[in-house]
Amino acid sequence: xxxxxxxxxxxxxxxxxxxxxDVASVEGLEGLSIGRLAVQMGMxxxxxxxxxxxxxxxxxxxxxxxxxxxxxEVLVPAMTAEPGLAALHALCQSFLSYVxxxxxxxxxxxxxxxxxxDAKTExxxxxxxxxxxxxxxxxxxxxxxxxKQKRQLRASVDPRQLAFELEGAMLAANWYVHxxxxxxxxxxxxxxxxxxxxxxxxxxxxxxxxxxxxxxxPS
Amino acid sequence: xxxxxxxxxxxxxxxxxxxxxDVASVEGLEGLSIGRLAVQMGMxxxxxxxxxxxxxxxxxxxxxxxxxxxxxEVLVPAMTAEPGLAALHALCQSFLSYVxxxxxxxxxxxxxxxxxxDAKTExxxxxxxxxxxxxxxxxxxxxxxxxKQKRQLRASVDPRQLAFELEGAMLAANWYVHxxxxxxxxxxxxxxxxxxxxxxxxxxxxxxxxxxxxxxxPS
DNA sequence: CCAATAATAGCACGATCGTTCGTATTTTTT
DNA sequence: AAAAAATACGAACGATCGTGCTATTATTGG
Numbered sequence: 001x002x003x004x005x006x007x008x009x010x011x012x013x014x015x016x017x018x019x020x021x022d023v024a025s026v027e028g029l030e031g032l033s034i035g036r037l038a039v040q041m042g043m044x045x046x047x048x049x050x051x052x053x054x055x056x057x058x059x060x061x062x063x064x065x066x067x068x069x070x071x072x073e074v075l076v077p078a079m080t081a082e083p084g085l086a087a088l089h090a091l092c093q094s095f096l097s098y099v100x101x102x103x104x105x106x107x108x109x110x111x112x113x114x115x116x117x118d119a120k121t122e123x124x125x126x127x128x129x130x131x132x133x134x135x136x137x138x139x140x141x142x143x144x145x146x147x148k149q150k151r152q153l154r155a156s157v158d159p160r161q162l163a164f165e166l167e168g169a170m171l172a173a174n175w176y177v178h179x180x181x182x183x184x185x186x187x188x189x190x191x192x193x194x195x196x197x198x199x200x201x202x203x204x205x206x207x208x209x210x211x212x213x214x215x216x217x218p219s
Numbered sequence: 220x221x222x223x224x225x226x227x228x229x230x231x232x233x234x235x236x237x238x239x240x241d242v243a244s245v246e247g248l249e250g251l252s253i254g255r256l257a258v259q260m261g262m263x264x265x266x267x268x269x270x271x272x273x274x275x276x277x278x279x280x281x282x283x284x285x286x287x288x289x290x291x292e293v294l295v296p297a298m299t300a301e302p303g304l305a306a307l308h309a310l311c312q313s314f315l316s317y318v319x320x321x322x323x324x325x326x327x328x329x330x331x332x333x334x335x336x337d338a339k340t341e342x343x344x345x346x347x348x349x350x351x352x353x354x355x356x357x358x359x360x361x362x363x364x365x366x367k368q369k370r371q372l373r374a375s376v377d378p379r380q381l382a383f384e385l386e387g388a389m390l391a392a393n394w395y396v397h398x399x400x401x402x403x404x405x406x407x408x409x410x411x412x413x414x415x416x417x418x419x420x421x422x423x424x425x426x427x428x429x430x431x432x433x434x435x436x437p438s
Numbered sequence: 439c440c441a442a443t444a445a446t447a448g449c450a451c452g453a454t455c456g457t458t459c460g461t462a463t464t465t466t467t468t
Numbered sequence: 469a470a471a472a473a474a475t476a477c478g479a480a481c482g483a484t485c486g487t488g489c490t491a492t493t494a495t496t497g498g
Contacts, residue, residue, distance in 0.1 A: 115334030
């Protein structure tokens with residue numbers, strides 16, 4: 001059988017990687033140590049190592065499970081929203097909620113990984129992190145473009161610029177909440193998102209945003 | 220003699236720490252290794268180690284020289300501006316220029332350190348980084364308050380909120396410029412700073428901002 | 439010029455790092 | 469039931485980590 005999904009080891013492997021993702025969000029992907037991870041899992045270093053064959057493979061596999069968790073906890077919940085401005089709003093709220101809920105103990109996994117690898121020597125790990133980050137930015141930009149097509153955001157709105165500003169507020173909240181143990185930075189980010197969306201919105205867009213704040217009673 | 224300033228070792232110590240700050244901005248303060256640093260300096264590991272006595276002391280001393288470099292390259296150049304909105308503008312431009320000039324090869328030292336330690340166990344290093352970061356935020360907020368007193372920014376402007384949004388844009392630029400090797404993110408941050416300042420400005424403040432973009436001919 | 443002191447080097451330590459290898463145990467397939 | 473494959477373990481490797489101890493070399497003050 002080519003897939004590992006029915007094998008026993010696949011479950012073990014996944015349990016290892018879930019723990020690895022948690023550790024890496026705090027200690028960094030380089031700070032991930034096979035020995036400490038093995039102790040934490042209650043298994044031998046070589047036994048754990050055999051699942052991956054190299055530390056780099058462990059790091060890449062950790063990124064993959066982190067990405068899946070990210071998709072499940074951030075992107076999927078936002079998919080229920082109507083494409084366009086509502087989806088953009090949902091993506092931002094979903095991200096902030098994901099940080100707030102502690103989906104990763106160290107805050108956003110990819111924010112931490114980006115900060116760790118942004119200046120480092122190129123390699124598969126760095127490339128993968130950059131790719132994941134660009135996907136996230138693209139999904140923001142895409143929703144902005146849909147919103148423009150729907151005349152919910154003004155034609156003058158630059159999708160990449162708006163995505164950059166939203167992402168800046170969300171990233172800053174991610175760092176500051178942990179660094180200063182001050183959850184009020186989440187509200188600052190929400191205020192920032194709200195004001196950016198309101199500022200770019202057309203009258204049509206404003207109605208959409210009002211609907212989101214005061215959801216209509218189920219008919 | 221109590222001061223080390225006239226001793227030979229003080230110069231050596233400073234050269235070591237300048238290199239350490241450069242390395243740490245790329246590899247992180249934990250990634251700083253005494254052995255590799257010694258090789259890079261062309262001296263023995265124990266000889267280098269003797270200057271500090273422990274890795275933690277090396278990290279703290281590295282933070283200190285990084286802070287001094289930061290003050291010299293970011294804060295001091297901005298001090299020529301008139302207190303208030305002009306100073307706020309100068310602080311943001313100075314920070315972005317400092318990232319752009321590569322004052323630290325890995326981007327902003329303190330942004331990297333904050334991202335590295337925000338989720339980690341408490342300790343003197345983490346505390347010091349948090350303190351340095353809070354000083355920077357406070358200096359932004361202080362300039363905003365002066366600008367409000369001078370009626371350059373509207374009374375409705377929340378200093379901490381505005382500082383948060385400016386910092387978000389600058390931090391995001393710091394990461395993205397390196398991660399995607401795309402200097403255009405610096406312009407995105409400048410655009411973000413400009414629009415935030417214009418939006419909060421009173422007519423008086425707008426005149427100040429215009430003066431900054433089109434400096435008056437020396438009388 | 440000599441004694442005191444500061445600065446550096448050499449060496450070794452225990453710990454941990456990623457990695458390899460051989461082997462035993464379990465699970466799956468034939 | 470036998471064979472094959474997957475899974476895990478224990479031991480050890482060379483390298484590097486931070487950190488001590490001791491000797492040696494520079495520098496400085498009397």
